[in-house]
Amino acid sequence: MRRIGFSTGALARNDFRRALQMLTGKNVSAVELSALRQDELIPLVEQLDQLDLSPFKYVSFHAPSAMEQSFEPLALELLLQVAVRKWPIIVHPNAMYNPSEWRRLGNCLCIENMDKRKPIGQTAKDLAEIFETVPDASFCFDIGHARQVDPTMSEASAILHRFRDRIRQLHVSEVNTQSKHDPLSFESILAFHKVSHLVPADVPVILESKVQESEINGEIESALNALRVDNVLALTGD
Amino acid sequence: MPGTESTGATSADLAHSGLLRTCREAALKTREKLDQLLSKEIPGYTSEDTSLVVFGSLARGEWTSGSDLDWTYLIDGGANSDHLVIAQNINEVLEKAGFQRPGPTETFGNMAFSHDLVHQIGGQNDTNKNTTQRILLLLESRAIGKRTDAYERVIRGVINRYLEEDNHLLTHDSKRYRVPRFLLNDIVRFWRTMAVDFASKQRDRAGKGWGLRNAKLRMSRKLIFASGLLVCFSAYLDPDLQTKISTDQKDGIKLTLLQHIRDCVRLTPLEILAKSMERYGVSQSIAKTLFDAYTEFLKLLSDDKSRTALENLRSSDSRTDPTFRQIREISTVFEGALDHIFFKNKLIEPLTRKYGVF
Numbered sequence: 001m002r003r004i005g006f007s008t009g010a011l012a013r014n015d016f017r018r019a020l021q022m023l024t025g026k027n028v029s030a031v032e033l034s035a036l037r038q039d040e041l042i043p044l045v046e047q048l049d050q051l052d053l054s055p056f057k058y059v060s061f062h063a064p065s066a067m068e069q070s071f072e073p074l075a076l077e078l079l080l081q082v083a084v085r086k087w088p089i090i091v092h093p094n095a096m097y098n099p100s101e102w103r104r105l106g107n108c109l110c111i112e113n114m115d116k117r118k119p120i121g122q123t124a125k126d127l128a129e130i131f132e133t134v135p136d137a138s139f140c141f142d143i144g145h146a147r148q149v150d151p152t153m154s155e156a157s158a159i160l161h162r163f164r165d166r167i168r169q170l171h172v173s174e175v176n177t178q179s180k181h182d183p184l185s186f187e188s189i190l191a192f193h194k195v196s197h198l199v200p201a202d203v204p205v206i207l208e209s210k211v212q213e214s215e216i217n218g219e220i221e222s223a224l225n226a227l228r229v230d231n232v233l234a235l236t237g238d
Numbered sequence: 239m240p241g242t243e244s245t246g247a248t249s250a251d252l253a254h255s256g257l258l259r260t261c262r263e264a265a266l267k268t269r270e271k272l273d274q275l276l277s278k279e280i281p282g283y284t285s286e287d288t289s290l291v292v293f294g295s296l297a298r299g300e301w302t303s304g305s306d307l308d309w310t311y312l313i314d315g316g317a318n319s320d321h322l323v324i325a326q327n328i329n330e331v332l333e334k335a336g337f338q339r340p341g342p343t344e345t346f347g348n349m350a351f352s353h354d355l356v357h358q359i360g361g362q363n364d365t366n367k368n369t370t371q372r373i374l375l376l377l378e379s380r381a382i383g384k385r386t387d388a389y390e391r392v393i394r395g396v397i398n399r400y401l402e403e404d405n406h407l408l409t410h411d412s413k414r415y416r417v418p419r420f421l422l423n424d425i426v427r428f429w430r431t432m433a434v435d436f437a438s439k440q441r442d443r444a445g446k447g448w449g450l451r452n453a454k455l456r457m458s459r460k461l462i463f464a465s466g467l468l469v470c471f472s473a474y475l476d477p478d479l480q481t482k483i484s485t486d487q488k489d490g491i492k493l494t495l496l497q498h499i500r501d502c503v504r505l506t507p508l509e510i511l512a513k514s515m516e517r518y519g520v521s522q523s524i525a526k527t528l529f530d531a532y533t534e535f536l537k538l539l540s541d542d543k544s545r546t547a548l549e550n551l552r553s554s555d556s557r558t559d560p561t562f563r564q565i566r567e568i569s570t571v572f573e574g575a576l577d578h579i580f581f582k583n584k585l586i587e588p589l590t591r592k593y594g595v596f
Contacts, residue, residue, distance in 0.1 A: 116286045150390070152493070152496060153493060154497050157497065177287075177315065193489065195490075
């Protein structure tokens with residue numbers, strides 16, 4: 001059974017306690033604690049010991065998606081405290097001013113591929129350059145970002161072929177034209193199907209879809225459907 | 239024929255030597271200059287949803303002093319009336335900077351939309367303009383500037399459409415890719431369309447510009463066609479591609495071929511020819527003959543007097559005009575080399591016979 005759950009930021013922005021409450025009693029076994037904005041990092045790290053994370057078999061932590069350069073040293077100190085727990089720490093490559101400093105996180109550092117707004121980290125080629133600077137880092141494959149960058153999913157296929165062994169977590173959602181995370185549409189499910197056979201079956205899935213509490217189980221079902229692997233053999237010639 | 243230095247050179251060396259290298263470097267510099275100019279005059283002229291795409295000699299790396307600038311403002315995103323304003327601004331800036339305007343057909347020099355390019359392949363709504371933009375986008379285009387997202391998405395979207403319509407991408411035994419027939423047929427159709435339009439333009443423009451258009455048809459247009467065929471044939475012939483065939487899913491099979499074709503068309507048409515000749519064992523002498531002929535063609539176009547003579551030449555004077563006689567000789571040599579590649583090479587000839595004619 002694939003481990004699957006939600007990002008707290010998707011469910012309740014900075015109110016991680018509320019998000020954890022929303023997940024109670026749902027079909028979830030994974031969670032990503034999210035501090036997407038710089039000012040959310042300190043309160044979340046300070047509260048980690050007080051959170052009941054026992055329902056989850058898998059926990060990850062999302063670092064701020066952007067930060068002021070002056071905040072980077074403090075952010076790294078705080079994230080090192082998170083790394084002690086051996087949780088993957090999801091980092092947007094554009095948030096790293098001094099990549100060599102981020103190597104201190106070892107393989108807890110988990111680089112995410114970017115959407116089309118970001119100047120770097122969109123393609124297999126971009127990611128290869130990034131992993132050269134942080135060679136021990138693992139990889140968070142955001143399939144929604146990859147689809148937004150290339151709806152044919154050929155870039156997603158290239159990324160998966162090249163970095164499948166590094167993947168530690170999957171981000172799943174519909175990424176709309178404004179680069180916002182939406183619930184999965186049929187269109188995105190069709191697209192994700194095209195590469196689902198390349199996604200390792202044991203990689204945990206974190207949904208970033210912005211949904212109401214009542215929609216959580218339905219969205220999980222949609223995501224599992226999108227990642228289902230059909231055993232259809234390749235069609236051959238006439 | 240002069241133009242290349244070393245007889246022991248590889249096809250790739252030949253494609254990058256002498257005047258071919260000069261023109262290629264000039265194209266690179268001009269594309270950079272274009273970006274600097276537009277970045278200064280229209281900051282943020284491209285975005286995640288829009289790209290400035292150039293075609294023709296600038297994209298093929300064959301830029302000469304008299305080249306005109308074919309461009310389009312490619313849009314792959316929500317409708318926005320400001321797109322027209324930006325396209326008009328680009329036009330104005332380029333004109334002021336002294337770039338030659340695109341031809342009068344209005345195929346270039348304005349906006350192009352991804353939806354038509356991706357969805358209207360064949361059928362009543364696939365206009366001449368749409369076909370031209372689509373095929374040239376694949377076979378001779380480059381995006382200007384740092385933001386090339388829209389360009390990249392549309393190219394992949396177009397290739398994907400061609401492959402989606404081919405139900406059987408693999409041979410019977412699943413050991414090889416087949417030649418993507420839908421794409422190939424569209425490339426063949428485009429070549430024939432250009433040839434037919436040549437006659438139509440002769441009539442519409444009362445013979446004006448006949449000589450230059452004829453020369454281009456014999457050389458640069460034919461080069462695009464040949465490179466397009468070779469891209470399609472490579473699906474069947476490329477040994478590296480065949481090793482990537484897996485038996486997992488139909489979609490995986492398609493995406494691998496999509497990536498292959500995308501990678502192929504990153505090369506210029508001359509580079510595609512050079513790579514194919516090396517890969518399929520075409521002799522060095524044929525390669526040299528081909529690149530020498532093409533060098534001579536570019537030398538003529540680089541010479542203002544010859545170019546002007548071609549621009550002013552009417553078909554009625556073509557048999558006596560010395561410049562056109564040169565073009566005829568060069569193009570005969572060029573075609574002879576192409577004939578050798580497509581009809582004498584033991585790997586390519588069967589595919590030419592199977593897919594290129596009937």
